[in-house]
Amino acid sequence: MTVFLVRRLGFLLFVVFGVSIITFVISHLVPADPVGLVAGKEASPAKLALIRHTYGLDQPLPVQYVAYMGHLLRGDLGLSTFSRRPVLDDFLDYFPATVELTLFSMLLCVGVGLPLGVYSGLQPRGWLDHLTRIISVAGTAMPLFWFGLLLQLFFYGQLGWLPEAGRLGLMQAAPRRITGLFTLDSLLTLNLPALGDSLKHLVLPSITLAISSLALVVRVTRASVLDVVSQDYVRTARAKGVPRRALIRRHILRNALIPTTTLLGLQVGNLLSGAFLVEVVFSWPGIGLYSTNTIRNFDYQAIMSITIIVAVIYSLVNTVIDLVYTQLDPRIELG
Amino acid sequence: MKPIARPLLRLVELGASVTLAALLSTPALQGPSIAQARPLADNPPLVVDIGGEPGSLDPQINYDSSGFLVLGNVYDGLVRAVGERTVTIVPDLATSWTHSPDGKTWTFTLRSGVTFHDGTPVDAAAVKFTWDRLFKLDQGAASDWIPAYVKDVQAPSPNTVVFHLKVAWSSFLSSLSSIWGTGIVSPKTVLAHQVNGDLGQKWLNDHDAGSGPWMLTQWVHGQKIVLDPYPKYWKGWSGQHVGRVIEQWPAASSTQRLALEHGDLDMDLAGMSIPDFLAVGHDSGIVVRRYVSQNLNDILFNCTHGPLQNRLVRQALSYSFDYDTMIKAVLKGQGSRMLGIGPTGFINFVPAKHLYTYDLTKAAALLKQAGYPNGFSLDVAFVQGGDTRNLEMAQIWQADALPLGIRMNLRVLTQAENIALSHSPKTEPDVFFGGWTMDYADDAQWYWITYYSKILPPYNSNNMYYKNSRVNALLEQAAATPDPAKAKALYAQMADIVYNDAPNIWTYQGYDNVALRTNIHGYRYNFLYTAPYLDLYALSKG
Numbered sequence: 090m091t092v093f094l095v096r097r098l099g100f101l102l103f104v105v106f107g108v109s110i111i112t113f114v115i116s117h118l119v120p121a122d123p124v125g126l127v128a129g130k131e132a133s134p135a136k137l138a139l140i141r142h143t144y145g146l147d148q149p150l151p152v153q154y155v156a157y158m159g160h161l162l163r164g165d166l167g168l169s170t171f172s173r174r175p176v177l178d179d180f181l182d183y184f185p186a187t188v189e190l191t192l193f194s195m196l197l198c199v200g201v202g203l204p205l206g207v208y209s210g211l212q213p214r215g216w217l218d219h220l221t222r223i224i225s226v227a228g229t230a231m232p233l234f235w236f237g238l239l240l241q242l243f244f245y246g247q248l249g250w251l252p253e254a255g256r257l258g259l260m261q262a263a264p265r266r267i268t269g270l271f272t273l274d275s276l277l278t279l280n281l282p283a284l285g286d287s288l289k290h291l292v293l294p295s296i297t298l299a300i301s302s303l304a305l306v307v308r309v310t311r312a313s314v315l316d317v318v319s320q321d322y323v324r325t326a327r328a329k330g331v332p333r334r335a336l337i338r339r340h341i342l343r344n345a346l347i348p349t350t351t352l353l354g355l356q357v358g359n360l361l362s363g364a365f366l367v368e369v370v371f372s373w374p375g376i377g378l379y380s381t382n383t384i385r386n387f388d389y390q391a392i393m394s395i396t397i398i399v400a401v402i403y404s405l406v407n408t409v410i411d412l413v414y415t416q417l418d419p420r421i422e423l424g
Numbered sequence: 425m426k427p428i429a430r431p432l433l434r435l436v437e438l439g440a441s442v443t444l445a446a447l448l449s450t451p452a453l454q455g456p457s458i459a460q461a462r463p464l465a466d467n468p469p470l471v472v473d474i475g476g477e478p479g480s481l482d483p484q485i486n487y488d489s490s491g492f493l494v495l496g497n498v499y500d501g502l503v504r505a506v507g508e509r510t511v512t513i514v515p516d517l518a519t520s521w522t523h524s525p526d527g528k529t530w531t532f533t534l535r536s537g538v539t540f541h542d543g544t545p546v547d548a549a550a551v552k553f554t555w556d557r558l559f560k561l562d563q564g565a566a567s568d569w570i571p572a573y574v575k576d577v578q579a580p581s582p583n584t585v586v587f588h589l590k591v592a593w594s595s596f597l598s599s600l601s602s603i604w605g606t607g608i609v610s611p612k613t614v615l616a617h618q619v620n621g622d623l624g625q626k627w628l629n630d631h632d633a634g635s636g637p638w639m640l641t642q643w644v645h646g647q648k649i650v651l652d653p654y655p656k657y658w659k660g661w662s663g664q665h666v667g668r669v670i671e672q673w674p675a676a677s678s679t680q681r682l683a684l685e686h687g688d689l690d691m692d693l694a695g696m697s698i699p700d701f702l703a704v705g706h707d708s709g710i711v712v713r714r715y716v717s718q719n720l721n722d723i724l725f726n727c728t729h730g731p732l733q734n735r736l737v738r739q740a741l742s743y744s745f746d747y748d749t750m751i752k753a754v755l756k757g758q759g760s761r762m763l764g765i766g767p768t769g770f771i772n773f774v775p776a777k778h779l780y781t782y783d784l785t786k787a788a789a790l791l792k793q794a795g796y797p798n799g800f801s802l803d804v805a806f807v808q809g810g811d812t813r814n815l816e817m818a819q820i821w822q823a824d825a826l827p828l829g830i831r832m833n834l835r836v837l838t839q840a841e842n843i844a845l846s847h848s849p850k851t852e853p854d855v856f857f858g859g860w861t862m863d864y865a866d867d868a869q870w871y872w873i874t875y876y877s878k879i880l881p882p883y884n885s886n887n888m889y890y891k892n893s894r895v896n897a898l899l900e901q902a903a904a905t906p907d908p909a910k911a912k913a914l915y916a917q918m919a920d921i922v923y924n925d926a927p928n929i930w931t932y933q934g935y936d937n938v939a940l941r942t943n944i945h946g947y948r949y950n951f952l953y954t955a956p957y958l959d960l961y962a963l964s965k966g
Contacts, residue, residue, distance in 0.1 A: 136563070139562065172479050172629070254679050257647070260469075369675045369676055372675050382476075
């Protein structure tokens with residue numbers, strides 16, 4: 090285990106280095122001038138020089154890269170050329186919204202997708218199985234932004250049941266910040282109005298974000314359960330008179346969940362990247378919306394930092410998933 | 425195995441019901457909101473879409489139109505520009521002004537009894553402090569033009585401010601009408617929040633030190649900006665006003681449209697797409713108003729490249745552009761032809777003596793005269809914004825120019841790429857689509873940054889690398905002439921020469937659309953500040 094973790098952390102450093110090099114090279118190869126965007130079109134030579142110096146852009150590229158990585162290791166992500174704030178401050182403002190949205194979408198995948206998949210696998214060709222299969226095919230096929238717009242039109246535009254966009258209603262004050270996750274902070278501060286409002290605002294974007302992952306979870310779980318149910322050891326257990334509930338828990342699910350767990354791990358990355366589109370449709374002030382603005386303004390320090398952070402998160406999640414495998418199936422050894 | 429597997433199984437059993445139950449929150453959870461703590465609480469709030477989140481809201485630094493609403497309503501300037509179609513400069517903090525015969529000394533008398541939001545008086549010392557801060561920070565747009573002409577600012581008495589200019593500048597008063605850079609800040613608030621001699625720069629990014637009718641009370645990054653009325657505003661609060669202003673910037677046009685239709689958004693200031701503006705105009709509770717904007721659009725030639733060095737070739741290209749079709753088919757009528765080298769509506773607009781028209785016969789004759797009867801190839805670049813206007817225009821123009829033997833290779837750029845390429849005539853594309861919105865109420869700004877060739881990119885916007893010594897001389901004379909009539913005559917001479925030289929094609933002056941719900945009253949479009957600006961003090965709801 091320790092060797093595995095050390096090896097994976099080493100791999101993580103390699104990933105960070107690789108991503109930082111690629112992002113840095115690409116962002117500096119593009120013939121673009123972020124200083125021109127900041128300074129305006131009539132800036133004097135002295136003013137342009139001052140801005141270049143402020144952002145370290147007057148240094149040779151290798152020096153810029155080493156300086157950037159040095160600052161990064163000290164937790165300094167640089168200064169945003171657009172917001173004029175430290176990128177870390179911006180990140181801490183926006184990232185919790187994405188985490189919250191991703192968590193709720195994952196909760197939907199697990200809480201809805203798994204039971205549906207299991208039920209379909211145990212009761213194949215039933216009406217719920219057919220419905221589930223239709224939903225899972227549709228969920229995989231539908232473009233996220235289109236599905237989001239449909240939900241907005243129906244639940245906000247037609248029925249008026251749910252809010253259209255944002256994390257909170259305009260008249261609702263945000264809960265006192267502890268984690269930045271409004272639902273959690275509302276609970277911790279016992280702010281029930283904020284909790285209710287933030288949950289309402291989460292419904293449509295998290296369903297939109299979750300839909301394609303949920304469809305995959307349903308399909309993979311159903312296929313796994315169908316496969317495991319036909320195995321000899323399940324038939325033997327059934328013949329020995331193991332109660333149905335215990336049979337499902339101990340013999341079917343434990344084995345059927347391994348591929349689903351793999352899938353869930355991979356879906357964290359998909360959800361994070363899918364959040365970019367969903368956040369734009371629902372004006373969800375997360376890292377996706379922030380990144381869209383940084384790219385539009387060629388805010389390259391912010392672009393680099395966000396890319397590296399997302400890569401690190403993705404690598405860490407996959408490491409955790411590898412650890413979970415060993416818990417689910419003792420035959421799997423960490424290499 | 426057990427520690428992981430058991431919770432997973434429990435999740436399977438409980439997941440769906442718990443998750444969905446949590447998501448579908450009940451009305452019982454609704455409770456009191458911050459609206460109850462609102463000052464002037466009985467007046468309804470105004471919710472407005474401003475098109476995008478601003479960058480810094482420091483009045484001496486901000487240079488993006490998303491900041492207009494805050495800067496124009498939280499801060500006062502010495503003067504302001506008003507007018508829907510033509511612009512007039514009117515008093516704001518200054519009640520009157522005079523200038524010396526040579527135009528180098530301007531004296532402003534300040535309004536008395538005005539206070540900043542921190543309670544301190546707005547006096548000449550504060551005005552001087554603001555301008556000194558602008559010079560020292562040297563960051564915002566106004567720092568590009570003010571320091572070039574202004575030598576110093578003096579405060580000889582509490583209500584008198586004197587500007588000493590380096591040279592007479594006919595655009596000086598107009599330049600003070602800009603929202604960018606000119607908002608007067610409270611020295612007390614700024615210095616109280618100064619860190620390492622930054623003149624309060626970090627703090628003022630998202631706080632307020634102004635004296636305007638509205639106070640910046642909340643900015644939740646990525647979500648909303650809240651403005652509340654300043655109870656001691658010098659005009660007072662009698663009459664009808666909104667009680668609070670909430671600014672939003674939903675990213676998707678469809679989101680804005682739905683919110684407007686639903687009544688959750690009161691106004692949309694040019695944030696929606698044209699089709700959405702046209703569609704909501706049919707709704708009974710919404711009115712869409714269309715205004716001629718000062719936003720000018722053009723197509724620029726790199727005057728240093730091959731055939732484009734020849735004036736006759738540039739004129740031929742000007743005759744190959746189908747102006748009317750572009751406005752009708754591509755813009756769907758959302759624009760009108762440019763009638764000169766600058767937009768109509770400002771003090772120094774000069775109408776062209778003749779307009780280039782769509783005339784391929786004339787274009788072919790000019791090409792033959794220039795020695796290019798069989799045409800040539802051109803690299804045509806444009807920045808693709810949120811719509812496909814430039815692409816569609818380029819494609820139509822490409823088809824029209826082909827019979828002339830002109831082969832156009834179309835290229836899409838990002839704005840940052842566009843700026844980088846424009847820094848050298850070698851990297852600048854042959855032809856590129858551009859646009860400009862005046863920062864202050866004078867076409868002269870456009871004339872200077874675009875046609876003056878003693879300063880070249882990246883230090884101005886003469887991206888055509890157009891050079892004409894006579895134009896330079898006329899621009900210098902006009903700028904240094906204190907008499908506005910004489911200055912305009914000189915600008916007119918300059919404009920005639922430029923129009924004949926055709927360094928760019930002046931295509932269209934765009935329209936601004938503003939959608940508002942019918943219960944919003946008091947809205948007036950401002951030609952200089954364009955759609956992203958609102959005079960919030962004049963608005964009421966009900």
